[in-house]
Amino acid sequence: MIAYIRGKLVFIREETIVVDVQGVGYEILCPNPFVFQKLLNEELFVHTYHHVREDVQQLYGFKDEDEKYLFTKLISVSGIGPKSGIGILSSVHVPDFIAAVETEDEKYLTQFPGVGKKTARQIILDLKGKLTNMVTVENQSEKEPISSTHASQFLEAKEALLALGYTEKEVQLVMPTLQKEEITQTDEAVRRALALLVKN
DSSP, X not given: OOOEEEEEEEEEOSSEEEEEETTEEEEEEOSOGGGGXXXXXXXXXXXXXXXXXXXXEEEEEESSHHHHHXXXXXXXXXXXXXXXXXXXXTTOOHHHHHHHHHTTOHHHHTTSTTOOHHHHHHHHHHXXXXXXXXXXXXXXXXXXXXXXXXHHHHHHHHHHHHHTTOOHHHHHHHHHHHHTSOOOOXXXXXXXXXXXXXXX
């Protein structure tokens, strides 16, 4: 199993990054490849999960151990494969997701692509109580988790920006910044994102 890769980041694409390790290019599928933008053409350390099936081998990459750990737990849930797991992680803040599982917030979980009520229920049944040992949750303990309503603002803002003609790549570049700010309304998130996109 390939646990991590260290090498030069040579390409960033909409879903993947390519890391050169002594002349061999490893293509790694990531939830948000553009979080590594500042390291383009520099040495990169990325946590990886090596998924092997009869018909395919794929490396999945993560910015930290918490994200990787959550991914491994997600794909252990019936009905969630690696593609769905990456889709969930691409638009989630790990502590908020764990808080939703622990409080059985099905509304929050069903916001993600491919997650209906049945799958949301299965996530809660399979993962409740199994994620609270993650470091990030301890750091989050004194903070109020983002509510499902708050989290939905970012998803709606992302859809609005795509509808305005911005590419997935452009939107993904500004989403991490948006999620760090105290934004509670969709239109506010869109305005802020547009300001960031103009700067870029």
